[in-house]
Amino acid sequence: MQDPEDLLALRNGSANHFIFGKGNIKMLSIFVTIDVKEEFVDQFAAASLEDARGSVEDEPLCYRFDISQDEAVSTRFYLYEVYADEKAFQYHLTTPHFLTWKNQVEPWFASEPEILRMSSVFPSSDGWKSQKPGLTNF
Numbered sequence: 230m231q232d233p234e235d236l237l238a239l240r241n242g243s244a245n246h247f248i249f250g251k252g253n254i255k256m257l258s259i260f261v262t263i264d265v266k267e268e269f270v271d272q273f274a275a276a277s278l279e280d281a282r283g284s285v286e287d288e289p290l291c292y293r294f295d296i297s298q299d300e301a302v303s304t305r306f307y308l309y310e311v312y313a314d315e316k317a318f319q320y321h322l323t324t325p326h327f328l329t330w331k332n333q334v335e336p337w338f339a340s341e342p343e344i345l346r347m348s349s350v351f352p353s354s355d356g357w358k359s360q361k362p363g364l365t366n367f
Contacts, residue, residue: 256292256349256357257318261308261342269337270304276333277306283326284310285361290317292357304339311349311357 265273274296281294293311312318321327349357 256354257312257314258293258347258349259308259310259312259318260345260347261310262345263306263308263342264302264339265304265306265334265337266339267304269334273306273334273337274298276330277308280326280330281308283324284321287326288317288321288324289361290314291321292361313354 263273277296281296284291284294290313291310292313293309295307295309297307297309299305299307310318310321312321352360
């Protein structure tokens with residue numbers, strides 16, 4: 230557990246972003262909402278699992294890749310991804326597992342995905358890094 234004195238809320242320029250903890254570097258978080266055509270729900274889930282596996286197993290700077298399905302709208306999926314930085318995310322977009330996923334699932338989209346980019350506040354960058362080894366235990 231961090232010492233309360235180490236929990237610093239520092240303004241980062243004029244953007245009103247905060248950094249918590251000494252030496253913390255904010256990670257890039259991506260939240261994607263994807264609506265899939267009903268007849269492709271199962272195939273989309275299976276293809277996305279392969280992309281997620283490839284991301285956490287083969288990309289050392291991908292610290293999180295969650296896939297969730299909406300309980301009320303079964304054709305809606307949410308992806309939550311965490312990368313060390315923009316460079317790590319751009320690398321992700323060039324990987325074989327991502328390119329395979331993209332080519333396979335794009336025709337199944339019911340609409341354009343919504344992508345929300347964020348800066349991670351908690352856990353700290355060290356916290357994300359310490360969780361990485363457990364991501365491949367699925």
